[in-house]
Amino acid sequence: MMELSSDQLNQVAHKLQLHGYKLTKQRAMTLEVLVEEDTGYVTAEEIFMKIKRNYSSIGLATVYRTLDLFSELRIVRKFAFNDKSTRFGFRGEESEHSPSHLICKDCGSVEKVNEAWLSELERHVSRELGFQVLDQQLDFIGTYATCHEKKCKRWEERIGG
Amino acid sequence: MMELSSDQLNQVAHKLQLHGYKLTKQRAMTLEVLVEEDTGYVTAEEIFMKIKRNYSSIGLATVYRTLDLFSELRIVRKFAFNDKSTRFGFRGEESEHSPSHLICKDCGSVEKVNEAWLSELERHVSRELGFQVLDQQLDFIGTYATCHEKKCKRWEERIGG
DNA sequence: ATGGGTGCAAACTGTTTGCAAAGCA
């Protein structure tokens, strides 16, 4: 559990302004929850509920819109675990690296892995965290050069076949 | 595009029987689509549509149920890309290893990475596939020992806080 | 007063479920 520093807040405010957006109360509160929760990942619903305690008039749609915006501006990471609803996590400076997660098939919890390890990672995970790895998944998110130049053939390809 | 071998079919049939399930026509057809499509990943809807061509009476719910079953028996891998609907891919013998994917932010396509590479992977991906990596994600799917023994505290933890 | 931002409720979309009928062993 970590607190939102005024430094972090300013940075985000700045980023928003750069792109023509404002740092509203709702956005600040969303950010706060995300930073506090930075060991795990939160769903939109969870954020909504937490904010509601201090600011009961907030709307769920606003939270969704804020999270979309934050994703766009890379303030937040968006994850689709096999766990029904999408989860979001704050992107600290450091965490440009690949985060790894333990996703428990039984309880559905999502825990970040200590970082730095990698090829021996699985062994670590099993020994030190008591987590039996059944499966793993490594994804790269990015863009094909061709897509970026709007010469993207794949749109069509996807449907056909 | 690969064809379903009778060997593969038998193997699956066997696996099903072992667990008390039958290899029905619908299940066989679902398998067929999955194997044919083994370079990428397919959604339930896509499978449904393909089967419908030869077997118009199939129901979407059946496809979902079949995919659940196949996941359970590890015949299939289930992926949640940030791409709205869940995608499924056939698990060949070999592919016990971590599959890596390129997920294009622009066109949404999902492509498997050649395997075997890994730490230099990102460089390869960028140079050889023209894919600019913006982000990556490594997940382990499995279970905590404690969860497996039904002593799982995390259920409660998830709500509270 | 002008434009973005918000809350609400309704719409949407992917997935799940209940049930009666059908299919196998």
Place this chain on the structure above:
DNA sequence: TGCTTTGCAAACAGTTTGCACCCAT
């Protein structure tokens, strides 16, 4: 026959959208 599996339609859950209002500049 007994037990699984299926198709259909209705139910659900997470997310998105349209719109009138609100707020800050």
